Amino acid sequence: MPAVTLNKKVFEKLVGKKLSDKFLSERIPMIGTDLGKITQDNIEVEVFPNRPDMLSEQGFARAFRSFIGLKKGLQTYTIKKSSYKVIIDPSVKNVRPYTACAVVKGIMFDDEKIREVIQIQEKLHVTYGRNRRKVAIGIYPFEKIRTPIKYLAKRPEEIRFKPLESPRVMNGRQILSQHGTGREYAHLLEGFSKFPVFIDANKKVLSMPPIINSDDVGKITESTRDVFIECSGFDFNVLSKCLNMIVTALADMGGTIYSMQLNYGSKKIVTPNLEPEKMKIDINYINKILGLSLKEPEIKKYLLMMGFGYKNKTVLIPAYRADILHQIDLAEDIAIAYGYENFKHEIPNVSTIAKEDEFEVFKRRIANILVGLGLIEVNTYNLTNEEIHNKKPNSDLKGIEIIDAKNGDFNLLRAWMIPSLLNVLSENKRYEYPQKIFDIGYVFKPDATTETRIAEMQRLCVIVSHAKADYTEIKQVLDFLMSTLNLSYEIEDVDNNTFIPGRVGRVSVKGRKVAFIGEIHPQVLENFNLEMPVAALELNLTDLFGVF
Amino acid sequence: MNIDKIIDTLHPLERAVLPALSNHNKFEEIVFNSKLKDIEVMRALQWLQNKGIVESKQESKEIISLDQNGKKYLVSGLPERKFLELIKEKEMPLSSIMNEGKFQREELNVCIGVLKGKAAISVEKGKELLVSITEQGRKLLEKEFLEEKFLKKDFPLEISQLTPEERFAFQNLLKRKNFLRVENKKVKYFFLTDLGKQIIEKGLGDSEIIDSLTPSMIKDGSWRNKKFRRYDIKVNVPKTFGGKRHFVSQAIEYAKRIWLDMGFKEMTGPIIQTSFWNFDALFTAQDHPVRDLQDTFYIKDPAHGKLPKKELVMKVRKAHEEGVAGSTGWNYSWNQKEATKNVLRTHTTVLSARTIAALKKDELPAKYFSVAKCFRNETLDWSHLFEFNQTEGIVVDENANFRHLLGYLKEFFAKMGFPKARFRPAYFPYTEPSVEIDVLHPVHKEWVELGGAGIFRPEVVVPLLGKDIPVLAWGPGFDRIILDYYKINDIRELYKNDLNQLRTIRAWMK
Helix, strand or coil, rough: CEEEEHHHHHHHHHHHHCCHHHHHHHHHHCCCCCCCEECCCEEEEEEEECCCCHHCHHHHHHHHHHHCCCEEEEEEECCCCCEEEECCCCHCCCCCCCEEEEEEEEECHHHHHHHHHHHEEEEECCCCCCCCCEEEEEEEEEEHCCCCEEEECCCCHHEECCCCCCCCEEHHHHHHHHHHHHHHHHHHHHCCCCCCCCEEECCCEEEEEEEECCCCCCCCCCCCCCEEEEEEEEEEHHHCCCCCCCCHHHCCCCCCCEEEEEECCEEEEEECCCCEEECCCCCCHHHHHHCCCCHHHHHHHHHHHHCCCCCCCEEEEEECCCCCCHHHHHHHHHHHHHHHHHHHCCCCCCCCEEEEHHHHHHHHHHHHHHCCCCCECCCCCCCCCCHHHHHHHCCCCEEEEEECCCCCCEEEECCCHHHHHHHHHHHHCCCCEEEEEEEEEEEECCCCCCCCEEEEEEEEEEECCCCCCCCHHHHHHHHHHHHHHCCCEEEEEEECCCEEEEEEEEECCEEEEEEEEECHHHHHHCCCCCCCCCEEEEEEEEHHHHHH | CCHHHHHHHHHHHHHHHHHHHHHHHHHHHHHHHHHHCHHHHHHHHHHHCCCEEEEEEEEEEEEECCCHHHHHHHHHHHHHHHHHHCCCCCCCEEHHHHHCCCCCCHHHHHHHHHHCCCEEEEEEEEECCCEEHHHHHHHHCCCHHHHHHCCCCCCCCCCCCCCCHHHHHHHHHHHHCCCEEEEEEEEEEEEEHHHHHHHHHHHHCCCCCCCCCCCCHHCCCCCCCCCCCCCCCCCCCCCCCCCCCCHHHHHCCCCCCHHHCCCCCCCECEEEEECCCCCCCCHHHHCCCCCCCCCCCCEECCEEECCCCCHHHHHHHHHCCCCCCCCCCCCCCHHHHHHCCEEEECHHHHHHHHHHHCHHHHHHCCCEEEEEECCCCCCEEECCCCEEEEEEEEECCCCCHHHHHHHHHHHHHHCCCCCCCCEEECCCCEEEEEEEEECCCCCCEEEEEEEEEEEEEHHHHHHCCCCCCEEEEECCHHHHHHHCCCCCCCHCCCCHHCCCHHHHHCCCCC
């Protein structure tokens, strides 16, 4: 979740009231934002991903002041008509087909406002923009630009401009390979023969989305008063919403919004469009899902607190809200306005019959039998590594690899458990022997018949280790377990490099091979840095459960 | 306890040691006089001290022992005697003395130094150094040197016990290389306390006291009319360790019990799931960051699994692309291949999705739970695990509502030991309304975040169940509760498998 730092002074001015830290720390979490901390100058919050409109001081303050009852209901913004045009060339169709644009005039930029604008842009990029893939935002000093602006795609070698933070002019390809930001986002243009650019009527390159703006006409300074804003991407609705979030924030900053005409061939679209969307609301549905019995005026009151408009069972949704897909989303906002703290908890009197999973019961019985033998249960990870799983136990049983595991020590799903438990022994050498442990866990192997083409089995692994640990002792454990379960079993000779030859067997129950049992080979013990004999049993509980 | 009872508690070893204590107070002497082994005397003395019969005092002493040169010259004789013998008859040049006496250069220097110091020789400087014996030297030669006498003593010696003569020799030899070693030793003395003296006065009584009851005594009745030694029942005994379940298993059993008590059925299912079940069926958009390699474990091979029945896949696709039950959906083009990617389940909510998909209409209302492992691609550190437990629950009921959701959660956490819970708005792609549960920590009096819950969105329920009815759902993490109960700060310690921890940790007692 994106962390946003709000300037407290700016925030209070926008809310229109001085607010105590106590009040803020009580109310901010209740609007649906994680509060980080409140310092003398700042409020740090984590905005939930469904509310990108709250990623700015302006958007946050707008939602908050309404929530605390200061300026409720749908906020309206005036858009002045203009003759500014953006011409979208068909060449962008294959690389980044859409843009939504606007001009906002009359903002007195200073350090603080520049910081705010950069924060809005950055936070929207990371969240709603999915790291610029879905939406890339450009904001430019409009004074330096002549309309009409063109959005087109050109061969990278033909794109030449001085990108931000660069001392020299580069072409499109050089930007991707030599410029820091270029390298970071190069993957977004990978494989395209033409790159998108915004160019103004003077043929000046404004930017190469979604990578970088021009240093010349793509940078807001303290002398900037008017800005041109464009959002580029693949889904016009998404871009339009994003543009709305930005222009409303800039309007709250004191700017005046001007529309632009976008020429998509013969199709002309005017943005921004701040016309609220409409959604019918079913009061019974809302009450049923929330367990309340709210009357229409209350519903209306709560919707207004959350910044919506309301008329005749129709909700007017602000054009910057991106999270209202269904009535249920309105139900949540009503619940938030009603106050989560005001709901009366209730456990309904519904009769259902409890049932524990039978295999889980079986596993618990097994564990209890082993505890009765004085064994201690350990709890090992399902993930391991090749060193422990194969090299040390001298085994070629293949585990299942994970892609890009952050922790290289845990990048393999195990195919058997004994190595995990030998590793436990090697980490406990300093403690008193005998050491007798068991674990019930998962093992994995390829199996084309299952949904994921991987079979998962649950197994029991028992390990005993001390100066006199031997086959007899581990077989006693197996005997006791099987006779307690009222099962008989057979053992046959088997070859297994992890065990001492002639002291390892395969156990079958009702013809099904369910276990390995034996004494661990001294070379394996040495590999695990162990100095005490070890006898081990690994029993497939999934199969054993199947024979009952 | 009266004195007779105390006497009855005395172990045969204590009985053997006690008489020696009347006249001796050094450990070695007590051992000698009691005719026991060191270890036996040590144990007996410890017990007697525990009973207040004996007390010990510790003194620090400087102890002298022979070092390697000391031992060597004890056998071969001191070099300065050999030196003096050589020149007894006539003065000799130093080089001849060295040759004839087979002295080392260093040894020779020591001899000259020592003998000069005792005025036993005189040295003339000429072309060569000429050495001759003095009168004093001859006198010395007649008697045993003080140093020689000292070397022959029984080591180790205590410095404080030396006579003035011995002290003189000791000082001289100490200056010489590797002759003597002086160590600071702590010596313990044992004394009878007043109680001890009274016991000796009274006598140890019946020596026929029974120490251990044996099978043969029971058989032949020889225990009759005899006394049993009274035990010190407060004595510390060696530790023993029994078998036990892992404490995380114990906690999970308890949590399961809570859900069972509330009428929930247990759901289980595979750890590896297709993205379809783990994400798509839960209305998590395909470009949602949670689906990145960064956060989720994907399987290398087989990388792709199979999708369920086409009908269900199409319904889920529709929910994403254009929405269902009045929803607008995510408005993007849903990719079927993406949905086949195998992942390690990132939440047990996947089990809820599968359970809902398998529910039959006549099974409603239905309540299900699970407490099981989930996986996230995290680096292991004190507050993050890549394998962790979630406690999952769903209530599928035509009449379920948000207040019931809060009710179930509050009840569960109260039973887990957190009677005060509060609920905050939250966001999850698959629930609406969503809540975050905080509980008031009973000791720290701080709100602790324990996890998320909500009502499944219609976009989740309608494709899976076929109709839009409320499904209450929750999936708080469970490990933090265990950490709190066991006062563990580092989450890695849950699965460290340290045998000492497992042997000694207390049971889950809720």
